[in-house]
Amino acid sequence: MKTAFITGANRGIGFETAKQLLQKGFYVYLGSRNMENGTKAIQKLKAENLTNVEAIEIDVTDNDSVKNARIEIGKKTDTLDVLINNAGINGGTPYTALEASKEQFLSAFDTNVFGVASVTQAFIDLLRKSPEPRIVNVSTSVGSLTLQSDPNWMGYNFAKYVVYGSSKAALNMFTVHLAYELRGTPFKVNAVCPGYTKTDFTGYNGGEVEEAGKRIVKYALLDKNGVTGRFISEETNPTTGEIPW
Template identity: 65%
Template sequence: MRKALITGANKGIGFETARQLLENGYFVFIGSRNMENGKLAVQRLKEAGFENVEAVQLDVTDIKSVESARKEIESKTEVLDVLINNAGINGGLPQAALDAPAEAFQIVMDTNLYGVVRVTQAFIDLLRKSDQPRIVNVSSSGCSLTLHCDPDWMYYSHKAAVYTASKAAMNMYTINLAYELRDTNFKVNAVCPGFVATDFNGQRGTGTAEEGGTRIAKYAMIGENGPSGKFISEEYNPETGETPW
């Protein structure tokens, strides 16, 4: 049975991604900053008929929490097949480039970039033991440098200096990570779930968390001929998903 860890999976897109993987026969570790919320998520999934799921306390901004989660998961499995770096924060609004304090950038980066780095580095050894390791960094087409320079893009006026900078930086980390793992069985991609309605955006999205979870799970389960080192948004590009950085 393949095993997956999803950060920030107690609700929203992370929770729906967990459901999708469970439906496909995976064992899923629900990473949750608040353990009680994680246990409630597991309870909901078990009530839906899924048994191969467990909550793990994991605060991506706290290296001790990350290391503790690593030890706990390692005590239960020698191999991790999938890592989905889903945990993220938006930093609130407004986010004007001239007004947002540097501290706001620092706080959001600590979760959206540094958190991804901490978790990836902590679990890379367990992932290396898999015959088909997959890393999905949950991103957003709203962080594409190219699209944000295009006045014809539908979200051109939706600027959020803090959040977009953090995810653009995470995308660059994804590129470097995929490059370093290019001669291995790893598949590493940045994947946008689409503009879906969750607590993250005040339920303002046009799609559902289930749709977003399906898109993320798809790239967590891609085969050996699947892409790596790509920025994927099936909402932006329904045909191939490939999106400009």
């Protein structure tokens, strides 16, 4: 049975992604910063007869918490097939470049970039033992420098969230380097935008969470001929999915 670890999976897109991987026969380690919330999420899944799942407490901004999560999962399996770095924050208001505070930037980068790097480094040994390891870094088209500077982009006049966008642009760069360092191996590493989705993250505006989950799962299940080192947004580009950095 293949295994997956998803950070920030007790709600929203992360929860839906866990659900869909369980439906496809995975054993899922559901990461949650708060164990009580993680346990509630597990109960919801088990109520749908999705039982191959357990909660793992992890705060991606806390090195000790990341190490403890690696220890806990290491007690249960010696191989991890999929890592989905889903945990993220938007940095809060104000959203503008002239008003956003240093503290907002630090907080967003701590979760969206440094946390992803820490988790990836902590679990890379388990991933290396998989015959087809996959890493999906959950990103956003808002983090595309090319789109953000294109007046013809559909989000040009309203998707201006400087803290969130800057942190995701940095995450994209991390993804490029990670894919490069793992070139010539069975790894597939991609940055995937699930799209603007109805969750508490967006005030329940946008598309359906099921579609967002499918977009992430698709790149968690790539075969040996799948792409790597790419930036994907099927919402933005339904044809090939690839969008410019």
